[in-house]
Amino acid sequence: MKAAIVTIGDEILIGQIVDTNSAWIAQKLTLAGFEVEEMLSIGDDAQQIKATIDDVFARVDVILMTGGLGPTKDDITKKTLCDFFGTTLVFDNAVLENIQNVLSNAMSLNELTRNQAYVPKDCTVIQNKVGTAPITWFDHIGKVLVSMPGVPHEMRYVMENEIIPRLQAKYDPDAYLKRIFILKGYTESALAMYIADFEDNLPDGFGLAYLPSLGLMKLRLFVRGEHRLAEMAEQEKKLVSLLGDAIIAEKDISVEKILGQRLFEKGLTIGTAESCTGGNIAHMITSMPGSSRYFKGSVVSYANEEKVNILHVKQESLDRFGAVSEAVAIEMARGAQQILNVDCSIATTGIxxxxxxxxxxxxxxxxxxxxxxxxxxxxxxxxxxxxEANIMRASTNGMLQLLEMID
Known part of the structure; x- marks a missing residue:
């Protein structure tokens, strides 16, 4: 089953907000067995909305729309959908009751908010349990259009609890099978060359997706259809044998989470001494829930005097080799290990x-x-x-370097 995602809002087109909804919806739809054919962002313009629906419906079975459902004058999606599907707005008491339940006692129900209880007559209304704008579901010549709020937490709630289950029940799509491998030591082109024979001999329907990031490679093996589970297991085994020690994880996980898990499992503590990365390694490590169990602290020694005064780097080393040197990196790491009283440390110094x-x-x-x-x-x-790329690569390489030591 093919799907399209349409986000509505001038604020997206002028760069005032970033469209995170499309990526999230696409990921969930893919896992649910749907093929996302396209993602579009359009403005708050009735003619453009209707023309987009008409155009996209020629290629897909499902259109998921977000945005333009609020109480203000620029929220025109609901009325535009009425025009497109040849229906009118009617007042829905169930929607009004839901709105009243969502609003806190301290908030009054003003006229604009009350007007959100007007919904298209010829649609299925899905109550928004975490917001005031209802969700509307249109069945159209064997196809479906769903209009949802653009507020991310509202959209995500209704997608997971209402929309995806209903779409799966209606269309019964083939399962999307995937295996993710996080790799070190390869550029995208080098990896493609190394596994070219494997890729060329994949069974029909199988594919590989190369997803490079700063310092790491992510490889996705995929196929559609639950009946191909045995084939997936066979190809996965071949790929693992081929890539060997280059695999640092066999699921979609960040390097900071992998490092954190290893440190916790082994009962180790860590601290960082950062110059060129400016505390980014510490930030990445502490972005993981539970990192307080293994992370003890960081010294961001950007200036040379702080390298000397706090980390006990020798002035002689700075004078002889410079701040960006092997000797200073070693002394920074050992200094952090000592003053933070940790088992492990990562130190960076560079340009x-x-x-x-x-x-x-x-x-x-x-x-x-x-x-x-x-x-x-x-x-x-x-x-x-x-x-920015250098800071991220250095941060990732530092964590990978430590992972190799403790594994």
């Missing part, structure tokens, strides 16, 4: 850019030192020219 480089140490030069008890590994990375 993130876009300026500050030299012929000897160009932009993107980063030294990373990781420690695990009395062991120490230090490596030099030559990353790139762009600051």
């Amino acid at each position: 993130a850019g876009p300026d500050g480089g030299s012929d000897e140490k160009p932009v993107g030069t980063v030294w990373i030192c990781t420690t695990y008890k009395d062991k120490c590994v230090v490596k030099k990375y030559q990353l790139g020219k762009f600051r």
Whole structure:
């Protein structure tokens, strides 16, 4: 079954807000067995909305729309859908009752909010348990259009609890089978070349998707149809054998979560000493729930005097080798390990850019030192020219480097 996602709102087109709804809906639809053919963002314009529906319905079975359902004058979706489907708005007491239940006692039911109880006559109304704008479901010549609020938490609630179950019951789509592998040590092109024979010999219907990120590769093996579970298991086994130690996880998981799980399982603690990454590694690690069980602290020693005063880096090392050097990275890591009293540490020192480089140490030069008890590994990375990318790559490489030590 083919589906399309249409988000409505001038605020999306002018960049005032980011459309996170489409990506979330697409992910959920795919897992539910639907093929997302396209995603569109359009403005608050009645003619454009009607023309888009008419055009997209020629290619898909399901249209999911978000946005334009509020109480203000620019929220025109409901009236426009009435025009498109040849119906009128009628007052729905059940919707009004739901609105009153959603509103707190401290909030008065004004006229604009009350008017949200007007719904298209010829549709299925689905109550919004977490908001005031109702969801409308239209059956149209064997196809379906669902109009939902654009507020993300409202849309997500109704998608998971109402829309997806109803769509699956109506269409009974084939299951989407996938296996995710998180890999280290490969660029997208290098990985594609290495597994070219495997990919060329995949059974009909199987596919691979290469999803590169800064410092890591994500590979997705997929096929549709629950009857192909045995084939999926066979291809997965071949791929695991082929990729070996390059696989750091066999599910869709971030490197900071993988590292956190390993540290917790082994009863280890960690701290960071960061210069060029500016605390980003600490931020990534502590973004994981439960990180307080293994993360103890960080020293962001951007200035050389803080490297000396806090981390006990030798002034002699700075004078002789410079801040971006093997010696300083080691001393930063050992200093963090000592003052934070941790089992493991990650230290970074480098030139993130876009300026500050030299012929000897160009932009993107980063030294990373990781420690695990009395062991120490230090490596030099030559990353790139762009600051944000360099910070993310250095952060990821630091965590991967430590993972290799403790695994």
